Amino acid sequence: MITSTAQPPATTASMAEEDSATSFSSLQTDIIEAHILPRLDGITLAATSCCSNTLRQISSQDHLWSKTCHSTWPSTRSPRVCQIISTYPDGGPSKFFSQAFPLLEEDDHSCSNVRPSSPSAPPPSELISAVDIHYQDKLIFSKVQETETVTGWFRCSPFRIDLLEPKDVVPTPIKHPEGDETCTSIFNSMTLSWILIDPIGRQAVNLSSHKPVTVQRHWLTGEVQMRFASILAVDSGHVQCGIVVTCSVSEEGDMMQIREICLEIEDMDGMHINGTGCLGILQRAMEGKKGKGRNRVQEGQRRYKEYLEMKKEIQDRKARTEGTLDTLCMALGVSCFLAFWCFILFR
Known part of the structure; x- marks a missing residue:
């Protein structure tokens, strides 16, 4: 009688897992x-x-x-x-x-008909921005800025956070070649993180798309403008939280330097929202669900493209409505003009 010594596959797999676990657990915890x-x-x-x-x-x-x-x-x-x-x-x-x-979860953040929930806490009295810019994985800018949110100036003025003074510039390792080579290089090599923190509520949200959603070069001055964006859901639709980074040519003429880094929020009509309106939007974004963190670049660009398509659709609809109203007004004006002359001629 021959007795088989072969083990079932399940037993073999189980032993392999045990051996693997044993070998890993044999490592010292401090190692x-x-x-x-x-x-x-x-x-x-x-x-x-x-x-x-x-x-x-x-x-x-x-x-x-x-x-x-x-x-x-x-x-x-x-x-x-x-x-x-x-x-x-x-x-x-x-x-x-x-x-x-x-990024925020799709349900809270995407271009869909989602009505956002109301904030669960009072608006923060202060916002802290922690901003980092990398080019080719090398840090070229890092700053923390505090912004108060209680004065009438902040609440009534269009929301905007500037990290650089008008005369400040940040040198970069970005060369200034001719043509569109600069835009392609920046698009592939630059990353930005803008973390907005509520220091009292202990909430935070990253408002950047990690990589630019658009990079444009001015044909005359050679300035390059990068836009990082997040699309936030609001009661009336969606708003764009845009981070604009503008690079100009250095005095030597061979390198680029950053002269503007700002954060602003605008609605689908391109109107900037004031501080009071933005506080509620940002607070809901901080309290919203967060995703898994993977594919941030592709997801951010997809949502921005989706937002632009929706914005264009709304603008086209408004243009058609205005065109129809103009036609009706013109027809009414012509009718009134003809009716007036008919009354004059045939009375």
Whole structure:
């Protein structure tokens, strides 16, 4: 009688998993914590924490997530931002990362007929902007700016946050070639992060599309204007939260320099919204659901294209309505003119 010693496939797979788990668990915890996890980016670190209870405990430590936030956004090294992140409830730096890294969820943010919910807390009395610009993965600009939101000037004026004074410029490694080569280079190589933070409510949202949705070069001056955008749902439809970065030619004439970095919000008619209206919009965006953080570039560009198509459709509809009204007014005017002369001639 011959007895088979072959193991069923399921048993073999189970043993392989046990061997793999044993070999991984044989590593010292301090080796994993000191030499493996610090090398991971935020998305990979979050995925690693789902692999086992041991990894979940190690990966949830604040110092790992603080390092991840600082490496992803150098502006978060600011003492004010560090203090805010450290007091975040339910996770501290990891909670902040989960708010600031991804785009908003499709249901809250896309060009669909979604009525946004009302904010659950009073409007913030202050907004903090943490902004970082990279070119070819090298940091070229980083700044933290505080904006008060309680004065009448802010609430009644069009919402706008400028990071540079009129005479300030930021040097860049971007060369100034002829033709459209500059636009292509910037589009493929520049990234921007604009994290807006509510320091009291401990909420944050990244308003940038990560990469530009449009890059335009002025044919005469050679200036290059980049637009990073997020499309936010509001009661009346959608608004564009646009970040404009303008580069001009340096005095030497061979390099580009940044002379404007601003954030503004406009509706589908191209009208800028005042501070009071923007506070509610931004607060809903901070409290909205966040996505998984993947495909941010493609998703941001898709939503911006969708927004432009909807905007064009509304403009075309208005143009047709105005054309119809003009025709009716002209016909009414002609009818009144003819009726007047008929009355004069045949009375």
